[in-house]
Amino acid sequence: MKLASLKEGGRDGTLVVASRDLTRAVRASGIATTLQAALDDWSNTAPRLNALSEDLNAGTAAGAFALDMHALASPLPRAYEFVDGSAYLPHVERVRRARGAEVPASFYTDPLMYQATSAGFLAPRDPVVVPSEDVGIDLEAEVVVVTDDVPMAATPAQASEHIQLVGLVNDVSLRGLIPGELAKGFGFLQSKPRSALSPVLVTPDELGDAWQGDKLHLPMRTWLNGQWFGEAECGVDMQFSFAQLVAHVARTRPLTAGTIIGSGTIANQDTGKGASCLAEQRTVETLRDGQPSTPFLKFGDRLKIDVTDAAGASIFGSIEQQVEPLAN
Known part of the structure; x- marks a missing residue:
């Protein structure tokens, strides 16, 4: 899976899962608000983020949007x-x-x-x-x-x-x-x-x-x-x-x-x-x-x-x- 952070939600950004071709993304709402939060509880968040990634790449993730590189903070x-x-x-x-x-x-x-x-x-x-x-x-x-x-x-x-x-x-x-x-x-x-x-x-x-x-x-x-x-x-x-x-x-x-x-x-x-x-x-x-x-x-x-x-x-x-x- 591929992970990124939007320039929103404060200093640590908002965690999103990006599609394999880097054209689409979906917020990781309900899993982790930031990448740091996901890493802090990685054994629990990683499987859920991976499932979201599979849905996104399959075109079935709810709330998916076009990925704009200029809207991204550092991951x-x-x-x-x-x-x-x-x-x-x-x-x-x-x-x-x-x-x-x-x-x-x-x-x-x-x-x-x-x-x-x-x-x-x-x-x-x-x-x-x-x-x-x-x-x-x-x-x-x-x-x-x-x-x-x-x-x-x-x-x-x-x-x-x-x-x-x-x-x-x-x-x-x-x-x-x-x-x-x-x-x-x-x-x-x-x-x-x-x-x-x-x-x-x-x-x-x-x-x-x-x-x-x-x-x-x-x-x-x-x-x-x-x-x-x-x-x-x-x-x-x-x-x-x-x-x-x-x-x-x-x-x-x-x-x-x-x-x-x-x-x-x-x-x-x-x-x-x-x-x-x-x-x-x-x-x-x-x-x-x-x-x-x-x-x-x-x-x-x-x-x-x-x-x-x-x-x-x-x-x-x-x-x-x-x-x-x-x-x-």
């Missing part, structure tokens, strides 16, 4: 936790090689993760608003999963059972601020503003054979200003599965239902697939040409992130945003 307008990773080591390897540094051996056995901004997510059609172009505005096209309650010290096999939803995120990064923050030795803060989730989140079974080994095996398609930018394969070169990432986060603490875990920027050893963030493309250019030629995002630039099935149909709905200045 989880705010989450208890968003923990992002860097599971695609080709990206880490290239970035470090460009500055003459080696990748520590521990990176291949111990996931690199950080606590990201979760107090609010941008809707999939909301603009990316920043105070200045000088901060190095970048997109990061990633896959995310959402869990129900995960017990402390869960093994990867146990963690896999707690992955309930899959989606996409544009993890906005301000590259000009990152070096100074990391130099303090205390992680990201100002360099990581709010991100945008895909219009819908889907249950793993909805993905069929494209979900194997707790990884998504489809290309991440990205466009800038209408031009192709990349289609890196999500299931290739992912050093750690989502089950491993969830278990890593839960090693010393339980995870609350509604926790979002990110994969990090999708990147492949094969650079012919393009890139999923500008920093990656700029690193490839630096290694090849001695300096980058691709600029960071400017006001008015448009981005699109999407994953499609074998027939070319969007699975999660596309994230489509424009970069805009902070209003005075």
Whole structure:
């Protein structure tokens, strides 16, 4: 099934079930008012939401209406936790090689993760608003999963059972601020503003054979200003599965239902697939040409992130945003 939230009913939106082709939706009235409420009682709400999904796709759901992507909030307008990773080591390897540094051996056995901004997510059609172009505005096209309650010290096999939803995120990064923050030795803060989730989140079974080994095996398609930018394969070169990432986060603490875990920027050893963030493309250019030629995002630039099935149909709905200045 596919779940989304309308921009109505308060800060956490109103939960709706979306049709498989993303053309119709129906409110989940009487089951759960919000996606967070559904996740809080997932063992009871999931079967009922799935039954509603079957009715909607069969054309028999009462109260169904045309789905307008612009009417959607983030599926989880705010989450208890968003923990992002860097599971695609080709990206880490290239970035470090460009500055003459080696990748520590521990990176291949111990996931690199950080606590990201979760107090609010941008809707999939909301603009990316920043105070200045000088901060190095970048997109990061990633896959995310959402869990129900995960017990402390869960093994990867146990963690896999707690992955309930899959989606996409544009993890906005301000590259000009990152070096100074990391130099303090205390992680990201100002360099990581709010991100945008895909219009819908889907249950793993909805993905069929494209979900194997707790990884998504489809290309991440990205466009800038209408031009192709990349289609890196999500299931290739992912050093750690989502089950491993969830278990890593839960090693010393339980995870609350509604926790979002990110994969990090999708990147492949094969650079012919393009890139999923500008920093990656700029690193490839630096290694090849001695300096980058691709600029960071400017006001008015448009981005699109999407994953499609074998027939070319969007699975999660596309994230489509424009970069805009902070209003005075």
